[in-house]
Amino acid sequence: MPNNQFKRGELYSFITGKASTALARRLQKNFKQNGVEITIEQWSVLYHLWKQDGLSQQELCNATFRDKPSITRLVDNLEKLKLVRRVSSKEDRRMNLIYLTDTAKRIQDQTMDLANQTLNEALVNVDPGDIELCKSVLQQVYDNLK
Amino acid sequence: MPNNQFKRGELYSFITGKASTALARRLQKNFKQNGVEITIEQWSVLYHLWKQDGLSQQELCNATFRDKPSITRLVDNLEKLKLVRRVSSKEDRRMNLIYLTDTAKRIQDQTMDLANQTLNEALVNVDPGDIELCKSVLQQVYDNLK
DNA sequence: TTGATTTAGTTGCATAACTAACAATATGCC
DNA sequence: GGCATATTGTTAGTTATGCAACTAAATCAA
Numbered sequence: 001m002p003n004n005q006f007k008r009g010e011l012y013s014f015i016t017g018k019a020s021t022a023l024a025r026r027l028q029k030n031f032k033q034n035g036v037e038i039t040i041e042q043w044s045v046l047y048h049l050w051k052q053d054g055l056s057q058q059e060l061c062n063a064t065f066r067d068k069p070s071i072t073r074l075v076d077n078l079e080k081l082k083l084v085r086r087v088s089s090k091e092d093r094r095m096n097l098i099y100l101t102d103t104a105k106r107i108q109d110q111t112m113d114l115a116n117q118t119l120n121e122a123l124v125n126v127d128p129g130d131i132e133l134c135k136s137v138l139q140q141v142y143d144n145l146k
Numbered sequence: 147m148p149n150n151q152f153k154r155g156e157l158y159s160f161i162t163g164k165a166s167t168a169l170a171r172r173l174q175k176n177f178k179q180n181g182v183e184i185t186i187e188q189w190s191v192l193y194h195l196w197k198q199d200g201l202s203q204q205e206l207c208n209a210t211f212r213d214k215p216s217i218t219r220l221v222d223n224l225e226k227l228k229l230v231r232r233v234s235s236k237e238d239r240r241m242n243l244i245y246l247t248d249t250a251k252r253i254q255d256q257t258m259d260l261a262n263q264t265l266n267e268a269l270v271n272v273d274p275g276d277i278e279l280c281k282s283v284l285q286q287v288y289d290n291l292k
Numbered sequence: 293t294t295g296a297t298t299t300a301g302t303t304g305c306a307t308a309a310c311t312a313a314c315a316a317t318a319t320g321c322c
Numbered sequence: 323g324g325c326a327t328a329t330t331g332t333t334a335g336t337t338a339t340g341c342a343a344c345t346a347a348a349t350c351a352a
Contacts, residue, residue, distance in 0.1 A: 014265065015170055016190060018211045019284040020163030022291040025340080027161065041308065044162060058330060065164045070309060072332060077307075094317045094330040119160065122287045130283050137280040138165040141268045145168040167309095174310085187338065204300060216339060218302060223337075240300045240347045 019122075027118045036111055038081065043111055045074050046083065049100050050108050054087075056095045078104075165268075173264045182257055184227065189257055191220050192229065195246050196254050200233075202241045224250075 028040050038046075048063040049055060055063070057071045064071070075098060078084045083104040089095040123131060174186050184192075194209040195201060201209070203217045210217070221244060224230045229250040235241040269277065 014281070015166060015173065015186070015261075016211065017163040017166030017170075017284075019287040019291075020161060020166060021211065021339095022288050023161055024163075026291050028340085039307065040161070056330080065162065065167065066308095067310065068331065069311085069333080073308070092318070092330085096331070115161075122290050124290050126283055126286050126290075130279055133276055134280040134283040135160070137272055137276050138159070138163075140272050141165040142168050144268050144270050144272075145165075145172050171310085185337065202300080212338095213340070214301065215303080215341085219338070222302095238300085238348070242301070 023118065023122050026121070027115060030114050030118050031111065034110070034114060036107060036114065038083070038107075038111075041074060042078055042081075042083070043115075045071070045078065046100070046104055046108075046111075049084065049098060049104070050112075053100050054097045056089070056097055058095070060098065169264065169268050172267070173261060176260045176264050177257065180256070180260060182253060182260065184229070184253075184257075187220060188224055188227075188229070189261075191217070191224060192246070192250055192254075192257075195230065195244060195250070196258075199246050200243045202235070202243055204241070206244065 024040050027043075031038065031040070031043070044064055045060055048060060057068065057075060060066075060071050060075075061068055066074075075084060075086065075096075079086060082101055084098050084100055086096040087099055089097050170186050173189075177184065177186070177189070190210055191206060194206060203214065203221060206212075206217050206221075207214055212220075221230060221232065221242075225232065228247055230244050230246055232242040233245055235243050
């Protein structure tokens with residue numbers, strides 16, 4: 001019998017990640033109420049481009065833990081919204097480099113503030129040390145499976 | 147400045163829940179490799195019906211933290227797969243009571259074993275006490291937002 | 293009993309995820 | 323150079339989620 005044998009009833013909440021779903025939903029709502037008309041998935045892509053502009057789609061896959069078709073379509077939609085543009089790389093013509101538009105640059109601060117506020121709402125009454133420990137457990141779970 | 151002010155860089159992994167995504171993906175893969183042809187979302191509905199058969203769709207909404215359209219469609223697909231059937235309630239004709247078929251009952255043990263194995267893989271080298279603490283943090287996050 | 297309100301479930305529309313198959317380009321070996 | 327292989331990105335098909343609008347049935351109040 002393995003050390004961490006789980007009781008059956010405990011499986012579900014771990015697997016579904018209802019906390020992260022609730023957090024995502026709340027952030028989406030806060031975006032909407034403040035007139036930010038993007039999805040949190042789109043925001044999560046922009047997030048990495050704000051840190052470093054001109055990433056390839058493959059690099060966005062790695063950064064966001066998504067597969068290639070997912071990134072293709074997120075970039076499609078971001079391009080429709082005129083928040084990014086694809087620039088074919090000169091060194092390797094298979095690659096698209098993704099660049100932020102000025103519009104996207106303008107919403108960075110506002111959306112990051114909203115995200116921080118949302119996270120603060122989520123973490124009311126939670127001990128900072130416990131949060132760190134929780135994060136390290138989730139990281140370990142991720143490492144065990146990847 | 148709130149007590150739990152997060153550094154920006156820490157937002158992302160918390161919000162996206164990459165650990166639960168990875169766990170869901172691994173469970174789906176384990177199902178497939180063992181010839182279980184259902185999605186983990188469908189499994190998560192069956193999970194509650196195995197505990198108690200004949201729940202209404204609204205009760206399934208509450209149990210799985212999904213909205214009504216999501217449950218409508220999951221039950222649609224489970225019905226197509228002949229794993230459940232809708233039975234209109236005699237006391238309240240608005241309600242559908244969802245009952246397992248024999249086929250669904252037959253895959254309970256196998257899928258629960260696969261789920262337990264998957265979770266054990268995920269939790270290698272994680273201290274059981276830390277898991278409990280992690281779960282309570284996630285629960286608190288959920289409660290703060292709901 | 294009638295009429296307003298609530299509750300259970302469905303449908304339509306948009307976005308997003310995974311799988312599999314595919315096209316185009318780059319790389320590496322002979 | 324030329325061919326096999328790997329890499330980058332796209333497309334198609336299925337499933338799932340969220341929101342808004344809707345129908346039908348039940349409840350409650352006048």
